[in-house]
Amino acid sequence: xxxxxxxxxxxxxxxxxxxxxxxxxxxxxxxxxxxxxxxxxxxxxxxxxxxxxxxxxxxxxxxxxxxxxxxxxxxxxxxxxxxxxxxxxxxxxxxxxxxxxxxxxxxxxxxxxxxxxxxxxxxxxxxxxxxxxxxxxxxxxxxxxxxxxxxxxxxxxxxxxxxxxxxxxxxxxxxxxxxxxxxxxxxxxxxxxxxxxxxxxxxxxxxxxxxxxxxxxxxxxxxxxxxxxxxxxxxxxxxxxxxxxxxxxxxxxxxxxx
Numbered sequence: 001x002x003x004x005x006x007x008x009x010x011x012x013x014x015x016x017x018x019x020x021x022x023x024x025x026x027x028x029x030x031x032x033x034x035x036x037x038x039x040x041x042x043x044x045x046x047x048x049x050x051x052x053x054x055x056x057x058x059x060x061x062x063x064x065x066x067x068x069x070x071x072x073x074x075x076x077x078x079x080x081x082x083x084x085x086x087x088x089x090x091x092x093x094x095x096x097x098x099x100x101x102x103x104x105x106x107x108x109x110x111x112x113x114x115x116x117x118x119x120x121x122x123x124x125x126x127x128x129x130x131x132x133x134x135x136x137x138x139x140x141x142x143x144x145x146x147x148x149x150x151x152x153x154x155x156x157x158x159x160x161x162x163x164x165x166x167x168x169x170x171x172x173x174x175x176x177x178x179x180x181x182x183x184x185x186x187x188x189x190x191x192x193x194x195x196x197x198x199x200x201x202x203x204x205x206x207x208x209x210x211x212x213x214x215x216x217x218x219x220x221x222x223x224x225x226x227x228x229x230x231x232x233x234x235x236x237x238x239x240x241x242x243x244x245x246x247x248x249x250x251x252x253x254x255x256x257x258x
Contacts, residue, residue: 035217040224043217048225052206057225060191060202063119067126068187072180075131079138079176080168089139100136104129104190108197117198125194130183137179141172177241184237188230203229 023037048057082089082096108125115121149167169176195204203226210219 032214033216035220039217040220044221044224047218047221056201056203056206057229059119060195060204061229063122063194063202064126064187064191066119067123067191068130068184070123070127071130071183071187072134074127075134075179075183076138076176079135080142080164080172082135083139083142083172084168096135100132104186105193108194112198122191122194122199122202126187126190129190130187133182133186134176134179137175137182138172141175142168144175145171173245177245181234181237181241184233185230188226188233192226 019037026034026036027038029036082092104125107128108121111121111124111128115124145168149171154163191202192204192207195202196208199205203222207219207222207226210216210222
């Protein structure tokens with residue numbers, strides 16, 4: 001119990017200090033673009049009402065989850081294929097390096113030509129940018145499978161789907177989850193960017209509308225909400241990761257014991 005409380009204190013200490021510094025530094029501000037944090041916090045419940053949560057926050061989260069899920073499935077599947085076969089990797093590597101170097105926001109106007117300006121465009125943009133960390137980490141994880149385990153599985157006749165399920169994916173799963181963690185932050189960024197280009201609702205659209213109407217405190221509440229959304233999703237991801245990779249964290253903890 002004591003360890004949990006200490007960990008909670010260490011986790012909340014820096015955010016509490018930063019909020020206190022922001023509150024003190026902005027308290028006497030008369031700058032239109034830099035309102036006091038007190039004003040922003042007071043405006044938050046008035047801006048983000050139940051109707052706005054349903055009309056803006058929920059659609060954004062659903063788009064993010066759809067694009068992120070698509071990127072996760074495609075990244076793991078293609079990464080496993082490319083990492084398992086040397087010839088496939090040799091053929092695909094130049095193309096992957098080229099596509100990875102293209103900034104995802106640049107693709108928004110192109111994707112709009114084919115997918116329109118609806119939810120499909122936003123989901124595709126999120127998936128197109130989020131897939132790369134998952135794919136590349138999966139490739140490296142599959143390539144790094146312990147050869148002793150691979151040879152042992154081969155000698156026992158474990159092949160095909162069984163080998164993939166019992167040897168390859170468990171061995172590569174720590175790197176796969178590292179890619180999924182990176183993809184989550186990229187997905188949030190692309191969710192906002194896609195909604196700023198062409199949308200009638202969503203967090204990105206709402207923040208831009210506040211900025212254009214000079215509702216600056218309201219704009220800052222949207223920025224704070226995006227930060228809180230990212231934090232909550234990160235915590236949920238860590239919980240899932242610890243549950244799925246419990247064996248991995250347990251083995252690492254055991255190896256560190258004297």
